Amino acid sequence: MKYLLVETEIEKFWIEIGIDGYANRQIVIDEFKKIHISCLEDCLAEGFIDENNLEGKTTWLTKKDFDSIWNLVISDYLLIWSQIKIRYPIGKHIKGMCKYFYPQGAIIKGKDYIAVYKGKEKLQLNQYVQLKVVRYDDVNMWLIVG
Structure with a gap:
């Protein structure tokens, strides 16, 4: 993994880039x-992501630096995430809609x-699906379904 901070005149982007060259996690301040x-x-x-062709000032970060910012930003949502895991235990069937695609898979809301x-x-x-909770992604606060 690689970690970048990209700063333009009006926005900041913290990006975690996977070994495939695609973003896995990102924080944006607009x-x-x-x-x-x-x-x-x-x-x-x-x-x-072409690291040599980004607009703005680019700063390389360590995983620790990125995770520190990530954890700070998601901290307001951790109580909600713990409640979601209680409501949706492993094995529970859920219903939702496919809203977009990330390198990690189809995002269902x-x-x-x-x-x-x-x-x-x-x-x-926009496909409506019914799937089963198989585990949790605590980093992204997602149910992993199959």
Whole structure:
């Protein structure tokens, strides 16, 4: 993994880049100083990230630096995440809609949760699905479903 901070005149991006060259996690502070995190909304950089062709000032980070910022940003959501895990134990069937695709899989949104599916069935955008909770992704606060 590689970790970058990219700063433009109006925005900041903290990006975790996988060995495949695609973003896995991202934090954005927009021009209005609003924070966006890829585990809760569709704000992950799309496509291959060419580290030598990014706009703005680029600073390499350590995993520890990135995780420190990530954990600070998601800290407000950890109580909600613990409640979601209680409501949706492993083995429970959930219903939701495929909203977008990330390198980790299809992102499914339900009324009060976000899940990721990376199975054999090819999902379509806005497809309604019923799947089973198989484990948890505590880093992204996602249910992992199959």
